[in-house]
Every structure is written in C-alpha cells, then in structure tokens.
Amino acid sequence: MVIKVKTENEKVHEWLKQQLEDCADIDDRELKAGDKKAKIIYLKSVTDSQIINRFIITPFYETKDTKEFMEYVVSFPAEMEPKDQHEALSQLLKGFVIIFAENKYVAFQAKKMAGSGVTEASAEVNVQGSPDALTENLEVNLNLIRHRYQTANLKVELKVIGSISQSAAGILYDSTKVDNDVLKELKKRLDSIEAEVLITAGELEQELSGRKFHIFPTVVVTERPDRLVKSIEQGKIVVMLDKTKFAIILPSIFQDFFAAMDDRIQLPLVGWFLKGIRYAGLIATLSLPAFYVAFAAYNPEILRVQLTLMIAGSRVPVPYPAVIEVLLMLIMVEFLIEASIRLPKTIGPTATTVGGLILGTAATEAGLVGNVMIILVSAVAITNFVIPINMMNFSVRVLRYAFLLLASLFGLVGIVLGFVGIVVYLSQVRSFGRPYFNILADTNSRKGIS
Amino acid sequence: MKKILLFVCIAALLSGCNIRDVEKRAFVVAMGVDKAKEKDKLEISLKVSLPTGDPKAGLSKFTIITVQAESIAEAMRIAKSKIDKELDFGHTRVIMLGKNLLSEDIKPIIYWAQRRRDIQMISHIAAAQPDAKTVIAIQPKTETIPGSYLVNLFDREGSESPFVIPEYLFDLQRKISEFGWDPVLPLVEAQKDNLVVERAILLNDEKMKVTLSPDETRLLNILKDDEIKSSFTAIEHGKIKYTINEESSRAKFRISEGNHPTITFNVKMSGVLEEDRVEGYFTKEKAQEAARLIEQELNRKMVKLLMKCQKSKVDPLGFGLRYQATHVKKDEQEVWNELYPRIKFKVNSKVDIQSTGIIK
C-alpha cells in the first residue's frame, strides 16, 4: 500500500470544498484528456458558463498538454494568482473559477454580469436634466462618471467593507479640489465600520455619520450621475457602493437637499423662484398643522373674523380637540403615502383615490373632521413633496409632529421655539467636520461661508 | 432621545388642561355700553356670533346677551353664566357707547377696553342712538357676518362715506390724554332695521359737548385732512347750478399770533364735474364760476363749524397740540387755554375742476 502524500493543490482543493460544503451551486469537476488533467471549481450562480466554456474548457481540449493550457490561461488579464487558500475562497465567491493544474492553482475571472443596464432615474426625477441613473454595477457607474468628468485628477480608491457582504466601495474625488481633512476623516470612518453586511447606500450613510440620533441627513444619497459629477467638481467626495443604485456625497450642506439638478438649466430668475418655493414649502409643511392647532386652541383672534367663524363653524360637529383632529388626519395621510409607495404601480393610484377623495369627503360629512382640516392636510402633504431629496423629505415628515406637539403645549410660542431650536440644532451639526448649515451658504460652495 | 422624552413628560405635566378650542368660544363681535335705568348701573350688551356647522348656511347668526352691573368687569363675570361658551373679545371690532352714557365720564370704559389684552387697539368706538343695545341688535340686510356692517363702514373698506368719521380705540385714548386734542365719535342711528351713520359727536376729554349735522360732519372730515371723496354743489340764488365730485382734498392750518390771533385754513380740492344744470357747453369760464361759488360756500360753512367747536370748548382738530408743538415755552398750555376762546378763524379754500367727464 502506497501512502499517497497529498499535494499542496489537493489540500487547497479539499479545503475549498469543505468550506462550501452545503452550497448547491458549487461545481467541482475534473477535466481529463489523455494525460492532460486539471480540476476546476466554481460557483455556478455567480459565474458565466459561456465564459467558462469558451476560455477554459474548450482550450483545455485544444492545447497539447497541461502546461500549454496553463500558459494560455495565465495570458488572460482576467487571471489572478491567489496568495493563499483564503484569498482563493474570496475570489471563488466573487465569481472566479479556480483552476488546479500543474501543481499550482490560479483564479480565472468568469463573473456573471447580472447588473441592469443604465436606466432612467426614478427616485429623483427632473424635467430637463440628463435622465441617467446609476446602475447596480460599480464599474458601469465608474464608467458613467468617467465619461462626464474626463480628467486624470479624478481618483478612485477601492475599499472593501462589511466582513460578510464584502462590498466594494469606491471613493471618488478630484485630487486637486478635495478637502484632505474630510478625505482623511472619511477613510478613518470607513475603516472603523464593523457591520457584517452592508447592502444599501443608506446603511453606509448611517454608519458614516456616526451619531446615533440625528434628525437631518448629513450626506446626500443620490442616484444621479450628474449630481455626483457636480459634487466632485465642487471638491466633494463621492462614495459608491457596489450593488446599489445609489451613491453618497459628502460633506454636504443643508442647502444641497433643496437643490434639484435642473436648477442650473433654468434661467436665473426661475431658478430663484423655484428655490424660494421649496423653502416656502419646507416652512409650510412644518408649521401649517402646528399653526392650525395654535390658532384653534389658543389664538382664535389671530385671523380675520370671517376665517375664524368659518373654522369655528367647520369644527362645530367635531367631537374632539383640534390636536387630535390634526393628528388623526395627518396619520391618515401618512398611511396613504406609505401604502401608495409600497403598492404595485397599477394599484397605487386607486389607493390614493379611494383614500384621498372618498375618505376625505366622507370624514367631513360625517363630522369627524372639519372641512378646513382636509384642505390643510392635503396642503401639508403636497408641500412636503416639494423637497427634491428623499432623505430630507422623510426627515421633515417626522419633524412635523414635533411642531404639532410644541404648538399643542405652548401655542404660538411653541412654533417659534421649534424654529429657533431647529436653527440652533442645524448650526451645530457638522458633516464630516464641516459646518452643515449657514443661511448664506450656496450649494456651489464647498464649505459654506465662514 | 431621553432628554426629549423627559422634556415632553415635564411639559405635559405642567400644561394642565385649559385649552379651549375655537368652537368652544363665543366670539363677541360687537359690544354696547348703556346707562341702566337703575342708578349707577351700566347695561352691557354683547353681540355674540354663532358659527354653524354648514359653511353654505352663511355665517350671519348671532345672539345678544344683556347684563346689568355696577362695572364692566363685573358685567363680564355675570355674562359668563348666560352662555355655555367662553366669551372671547379677540374679534370685538366695535364698541358702542349709548348716547345717554356720553353725558357722563367715558374714561373708565376706555381704560377698561385698553387694559384688556384681547380687545384690539384698532377697535372702533362709536356713539349709539337711541341706545347701544338697540343698535347692536339690528342686523342690516347687507350684513354677511355679524358686526361686519359697521366695521366695513368704519374701516372704509366697503363704502367710503364722507359722513363717517371713524375713531379707533388707540386714537381715542391718546386724544383723551393729550392736551389740546379732543375726540370725535361717529353717531350710529337705528332706523327701523337699518343703521345710518351720518353725524358725529364732539367730546371734550370726558363727555359729549355737541352733535354735528351731516353736512358739518362732512366738512370736519375734510378739515381733518383725510383723503375723503365727497361732492359739492354750486348754488346761486337758491338754485343748484353745478355739482362736482370731489376726488382729493388737502387741508392745512397755521396758527398766527399777534394782535389778532388767527387760525388760517388752506383747503385744496380737486374734482370732476358731475352735474351741469346750466345750458351750453361747460367752458373754462363756467368752471371758474362754479369753483368760486363752491369756495365761497365752503369758506362760510367751515368758519361757522370751527366757531361752533370753539364755542363749545372742544378741539377736535388738535389746534392746541399744534400750538404746543410749535412753542418752546413752558407755560404754553395756560397761554393756549387763554388764547383759544378769542382766536379768529379764516378759511381759504381752493377748488380745482380738473375734468368734465365724458362730455363737455
């Protein structure tokens, strides 16, 4: 009986198989032709069988011997030589084929490109700007950026984050314009991320911004390459996460969340007007319900007598205080919004119609809420959507309830307290060490004015 | 997060439950003060609007609450037991004072209204005939919201009548406390189911002195230098010849001392011809004639009005204040008190007819 000493190759092969024991999509096969012999191992789910057929199996049978085959394989740029078995495993998981032959093993890239093609932006729609949105593939995304920003100063650094998800994150910046303190801070924070799985840009945003409890988003999450390019040009840093359609921009200022990409296309006057509308929308959506409560419960003398009598009249059949009335309707609207977001596109409008029209009219006629209330709530809901960036949109939606609470406790003063509080809160927020809010700051400036 | 929760808890504990929503408040849209039949008692009437659930039904329902008490503050307490809602004076835009009350000191009522936070300083004060209770109970046909009839008249938002001299609360209180400036109150008269405002009452700092006729009220309005539109007729030998529609007027006065102290008024008016009862085109000569006739008439009437004020020792146009404002002396008030009864008046009016309308 001959004791067969396992070669290094066999050991690695064994180990890899062991690691992926229960994976149904593993394919481990031996190629044999005469004295030519090789083993390949790969994951069917992440590899492209065409590539394997064309570049590995066919050449194997066409080459004279194993050595020639290996030389052929190595000549491809897609080939890599893993340092040890651990690296081999991680490459295997990424879609490489590990080829064992001639007492060595190499990894051959046969990644399946499951990513979608470039589609139109859906979360951040605009009228006249470029319609492109990011895809789920980091390389395609880089391609989108490179095409729009053609300079050697555009640096791309890759980092792997998430101990299990192994997500690749690309850090993009213009080396001549970037703020190096921010870059350093970003790298420090990226290194300190301990999450196991990181799939969306939103998660990355939360991991990066550090503080547990914050009201406003401090980095912009976007799906538009043109916004990314604009930000890079302003000296900001873009972090792109592989496998998501969104990228994040940092550091950001408050005003960034109120700038739509087609603002720059508009004539200056129109642009100003649009911006004004958005801020007015912000103030209205925050304070309208609160004003209603302050008016109804504390200061009915604030409005003209006609309006006062009208509102008082509309509230006559309502059996509960104004705060409850507002709260009820606001939550109803929240339900509506949530429902229409999650519903399939074909049913969405139906839900809105049923909810908005029928419920609203019926509730008034039944005397559960006043007429004026319905108008107010719809105004609040509409003004909320004026804010172009979703993250800010949601923050404002939540913040509204704080204002409602303040108004119900303090009346008119509560609203003022709320606004002053927000101003102070905003001015002490920092986005990667940079001031987040300054009323005179312009979205075109990097740091805000100081 | 914890901090915010703590904040909410403490705030909720402190707040208690004294919130009164709009529909639980009764809005007093007008208020009337009269002298009660009993001695030393006031009769307060409150016009309370009643909001209805259906906006299409209109907003013009109201009720009147009448209370008798020694003081206004006391009356308010009693009124509370006559209505199930909280009385809210935030929209009290008109305070009517009964004519019988004006012969006594009105200061306490004014100070009461001033002291209350919810009564606006831009509320109107007016005198009522026969009494305030009757006047506020009347709902003229054109009134859409309770109390809006008088407010529209006084605010000059709806009709712009030259016979209305509005008096705001803040204006009244400063005229009462200032030297050499006396209040004028519009007089609201109840006529069946309508309200008519065409006369004014002159007060000294406390009580009523003299009631003006509609024509005098209009002239006083012009002398007050208010932008007021009115019309004047040129009459010769008792026959109306022309009527002009006056569109803008300016009135300025000057006090001159010396041997014959006089107050000289310069009144400038411009207007458009509205009626021409004389044959022929309206030529420049006719315009000059019309202007001359109107000027003469105005001068005569205005001097008469001013002398009437002087005789009853009231100073609605602030001559005393002007005298004070232009003199540095310390004893100016005594000097003026001596000077005013013997001062002479002179009015120079200038009428300018700018156009003849569509036809000549």
Next chain:
Amino acid sequence: MLNNRYFYYLLILNGLVNSVNFVPRILVNKNGSLIAIFVAVVIGTLMIIFTTKAMQSFPGKELPEILEPLFPKFINKGMILFFSLHWYLFGAITLVSLVDITHRFITPDVNRLMLAFGLLALVIFACQVESYSVLVSIETILIVNIPIFLYFIIKIFSNEFFSWDTIREVVTDAADMPHYTAIAAASFIFTGYINLVVFNRLFKDLKVKKIWIIAISGLLLLLAAYLIPIGINGIEGVKHQVYPWLTTADSNRIVFFIIERLLFIYYLFYITVAVAATVLYWHVGLRLLQTSFFKKTGKKFNIKNLLLLLIFVAGTFFLIQLDQFNFMKITDWFIRVRLISEVLLLLMLFYAVRRAKKA
C-alpha cells in the same frame, strides 16, 4: 478665521432686542430723553471704538486669558464672576419679560411656568453649543427677521394716524437735563460689542470700518424706538403702556393679509430675536464662567456645568415669580449699573493693553 460680519450681527441683535422692550419704556417716562439719546450715541460709539481697538491687541484671546497676567487669581475670578453676572442677568431679564409678554398679550391660557420651562429648555440647549454655531444661528435669525422689522417700521410710518404734531411737541420740549437712567438705557442699544469678550477668540483680524454707519443707524434706531410709540399712542397715552411697542404694534391694521393684527407679526419677530439674544448672552456668561472656573477638559466638568445651569434656571424662576413692579425695578437697576460696569471693563482692558505693551 471668521468673517468680520459676525461682529455686526452682535451689534444688530442687541440693538433690535433692546430697542423695543426696556429702552423705550424708560425713555418715554423720563424727561430730556431726546438729549439723552444723542449723548448715548456718542458714548456708545466711543465704547465700540475703544473696546474693539483694545481687543485687537489680543487676537484670539478671551477675557479670562487677557486678565490672567494682570491680577492675582482670586481677584480675577471675582471679577469674572461679577461680569458674567451681567450677561446672565440680561439673558434672564429678557427671558422673563418674554414670558410676561407672551402671557400678557398672546396666550394667557398657557401657564407662566410652563412657558418659562419651554423657553428655558430651548435656551439651555442652545447656549451650550460652540461659539461659532451660536453666531451662525444668530445670523440666520437676523436675516429672516430684519425684513419683518423693516416692514413693521414702514407700516407704522405710513399709518395715516401717525401724529407728527406729537413728535414736534416732543422735539420742542426737549430742552431738559437728561436723566442718567435715560442715558444708560439709550446707550444699551450699542452694547452688542461687549460680547467680544468671548467671541474675540474667533476673530483673528477684526477691523470695524465705517464706524459712522454704526453711529447713525444706532441713532435712527433709538429715535424710532423712542418716537414711534409716541407718534401712535400720544405723549401722555404712551406713559400708560407697560410695553409701549407692543401696544403700538396692536394699533396698526394689516389690510391685505389673512392676519389682521400687526401685533402677532411683531410678536413673532420679537420673540425670535429675544430668544436669540438670550442664547447669545447666556452663552457668553456660561463660557466666561466655564473657562475661568472649570476647564472643559477637567474632570467632573459635566456635574459642575449642570450645577451652574441649575443656578441659571433657579434664578430665572425667581425672577418669574416677582410681580410686575419689582421686576421692572430690577430691570431699571440692571440698566443703570450696566453702563458703569461697561466703563469699568473698558478701563481694565486699557490697563491690560498697557501692561502687554510694556512687557
């Protein structure tokens, strides 16, 4: 380092908040206020010039650091304690009068303690943020509020009931000896510069250009603060008012807007500005005490800080439960003492500059 415009915000904020509350009440009740106003403009402008000049010799330094080499430790600490008391008191008085105004004019249904609690919660949170953030918040609040203030002024001057005769009467009767309290009150408008004792740290190269603009706008502000209530409420009528400017605001009607009473718009303006001022002054007071009594890096910082804030809050509640007469007496005394302390501070700065030059 920091843009010089933030220095002007300090001046404007202080001017706005004072020109409508304490100052006009004192001015309309005293004789010879018009002359007092002119005297105060001169005093105020000189104080601004001298203090900024003196502060420029210590770029990037705060008051405790400047005083450090001058006197022994306990005198320094005592002085800091004395001065910071002014900032604290000013903030507290503004806060309490805010509570009073709100309770009196706007929402009598809300409990006073409740109101005070809400305001204090906000101010305590806000006055602990970084100095830079305080300045940014002030800038925001001012930029939003100055248009409202201008609208307010224009609205009143275009009111047909504004009586110019009363103004003329005030001017022709102005020849009285000005009262010290009136001068002290009027010069209060210019006091914003004093916050440099802390904010000097942030300004590296502070230059106050065109001082005459400050002087003239201060004069106009004072004249407006003094004469507008008189023009609307009358010379005698205004003496009856507890808060002349609020009553004045209530005497104006907005014709074309859903809100008819100007009072509410004015109130919203005043409360934002006053809260901002309270935040500013307490921030300065707090920083002065913190830097000279316990360092941020030191241990037990949090406990000591909390204790200090509790004292702040307790003092405010003490002022709140005072009645109107005692409270006004305290504010009057504060305004009178304030001017002297300011001069004292300036003299000390001069001494510091001389010492620094010799060394």
